[in-house]
Amino acid sequence: MSENKSSYIKIKNDRFIVDMMYAKKTNMVGRAVYKEINWGNIAVVHVDLWERLEELTKVLEKEKLKLKICDAYRPKIAHEIMKKIIPIEGFFAKTPERSQHCLATAVDVCLCDDDGREFLFPTKVDAYKKKYCEQVLQGEVDEFLSYLKKARHDYFDEKMKNAISNRKMLKDIMESVGLESINHEWWHYNLPNGKIDRYPLIQLDVKELG
């Protein structure tokens, strides 16, 4: 498949809140990596993914909801930096080619109300918590991995009914436009068939995007 820069869309829409977690320090690596590489708080997706997300605007509007985009296209160089900060197996894809974020065919999202207040979910997006970030950076992963169990779609806890019903509502909304969930991260959604055999690993320049 041949691709050019016009195949990539910068998300600018009233129903979407762009709050890229790697453009600020509150993320698993504790650094504003996207700022460091002059990318910034910008959410870009492949047009094939955008077509599905754009379909959501009607339902979001009707239900008075907003979708917060916490990660989208991840520049290859950002992936490499993050991988160097946490070189532990299982945290970041082995190579950028294997990450649908680097191909612009995945998003990390959560739901907010009309005023942009985040709904409650069983964990933070990307399971980010400062204490786990600090532990993981020290190589202590046990407590974090135990917390990560709550990030699964099959996690259930009677005491978290509200958060779990929000997780389900998000899943229903994302699946209604044909996006795919992955079981171990409630916030991550893929464009089906959005892998390297169909979408190239591309280095986008922020200045070239509209």
Ligand SMILES: [Zn+2]
């Ligand atoms: Zn993700």
